[in-house]
Amino acid sequence: MVEQKTIALIAHDGKKPEMVGFVKDHIDVLHAAKLIATGTTGSYIRKTGLEVELKLSGPKGGDAQIAALAAEGKVDAIIFFRDPLGKHAHEPDIQMLMRVCDVYNVPLATNPATGELILKGLL
């Protein structure tokens, strides 16, 4: 049996519509994965009908929770649509998540084009 992949989905507020569009465009492949998401992003993704495990909201520690899972080898890829035009109180957590991905060689997509390549390679 092929092992189910775990994918984390995260989007800043300015990028949530793009994340929902991305999820809808790839809903068939995403059905095959175990999905986790930061709280608010996940609540939007649920509306597409996909099952997703919700972590805390990003600013309340959700990015840190997902980073911890990545460090433990429990996440196969992270798709994180950051808003490059926004300012975030939890910027240290965002940087930490990206750093952990580099420390542990976890695939990290920060835009839909890369997200698509990751899904093609993984699922």
Ligand SMILES: O=C(CO)COP(=O)(O)O
């Ligand atoms: O802030 C986030 C990522 O840094 C996303 O968190 P939410 O999905 O809870 O909005």
